[in-house]
Amino acid sequence: MQGSVVSLASIKRIAALDRPAPVAAGCPSQAGGVDPRVADHPCYSEEAHHYFARMHVAVAPACNIQCNYCNRKFDCANESRPGVVSEKLSVEQGLAKVMAVAASVPQMSVVGIAGPGDSLAGASAPKTLALFEAVRAQLPDVKLCLSTNGLALAEHVERLKELGIDHITITMNAVDAKVGEKIYPWIFWQGQRLTGRLAAQTLLDRQLLGIEKAVAAGMLVKINSVLIPGVNDHHLPEVHKAVRARGVFLHNIMPLISNPEHGTVFGLSGQRAPTNAELEAVQAACGIDAKLMRHCRQCRADAVGMLGEDRGQEFTNDLVAAKTEVDFEARDLYRQLVAKEREDRKQAAKRAGLGLAQMTHGQKRRVAVCTKGGGRINEHFGHAREFRVYDVDAGGLSFVGVRRADNYCQGGWGEEDHMEAILKALDGCQAVLVSKIGRCPKDELAKAGIEAVDRFALAYIEEGVSGWFADQAQLNKITA
């Protein structure tokens, strides 16, 4: 299996030749210490997202709060950010789309509802619950998940639990209303529009109550926080403490997206986004586990596919049949293949780690990798829209995060501007590992002090990065 582009037909062919033994439930190779409820969830497990895909179904258009970083009115198919969709779906259309994706994307393991409004707002909640019910009945092998601002969560926890939703995400940017009022101009609560500090206080109280109820019901709760420089950057460690104390298992800090062309309040007021370094500093100040949540892509409310890719345009309403038969055998075979591939990668990573541990010299290096999934170096530099960044030294590899180079509408941007964005994304890296690269970009990277390396094409990331590091150490020894 190379990369994420696996068709169902090819799975059946591979499986016929080399059918791996079925994997017993709870096999440690599958999860590696991750909670089994999210072991195959690409948004929760950095490792799982190499193999599994998610889809967001945009059945929840209405919202009950306003955030200064959100503007649902604006849409552009090239734009990737939460709150944005290209078409709104009825429950029936949503189900048809889910079935069509399940039939042609075997990696799809998660169906989520994330908007474009709030999934549990007054007008959205009945549609969200109806879609979950329908998907639960038709596709018992997928996980259901939900993102919400938390205002209306507490009263829905019980029903969500009944529907088998065992993990949810709440976007929470403050625990102090003095900070919150700079982010939320108003909320709609019990028939009234509240503004100012009262709005923020009500929202924050409801969010904390929702978290407590969800955790008490045995759900895994993840918190997303938007890092807004000058507004909540110094406050997020406090948010982290408050949510951890309530049993939240993951806290994801995401950078503000505030391009003026999006028309958001922050975008228009000139509120800037954080730099990579600022984001990493706040994540570190919160003591957030690097491995778990540094791969978030802040995807659209109608995204389809592996993280960082969006195949939503292939499954628009007019392209989706009213009814699609899903081949469950093929989906099962894909899972078996993945189990084998994951075990192989684990062994390769172990060997790479042993190799690194034998080295006594060589200072820490930062390396970017182009991958389209499967844990391998299998993406052409020219196709890469994002880079996975690792630090490596004799102690091993540590995942720093994902750097995107496409986080803006690309219409009207020339090649040179794109290279500029890439160089910004690769800032601080000494090398970029790719499956292939053209001569011009290779030279341009060299000029910026970044070595483009294609000799580890198709190797596992751990093998390639440690191999490059070993070569560097060897070179240093010769020149020293």
Add this chain to the structure above:
Amino acid sequence: MAYKIIAEQCTGCGACEFECPSKAIKEKNGVFAINAEKCTECEGSFDTPQCASVCPVDDTCVPV
């Protein structure tokens, strides 16, 4: 005495339709419209017109 929705500003989110106590709001070509004959401005039901309170776009649900 009724409210209306400025069609070119409506995002079609549907929040108003759900909150309207008089069932006066319906979708029309992707945006929502208020039936002036049914609209009561929420008098007797709420302190404020619900469509205007929940609408995500300022000055979109306004008095006729």
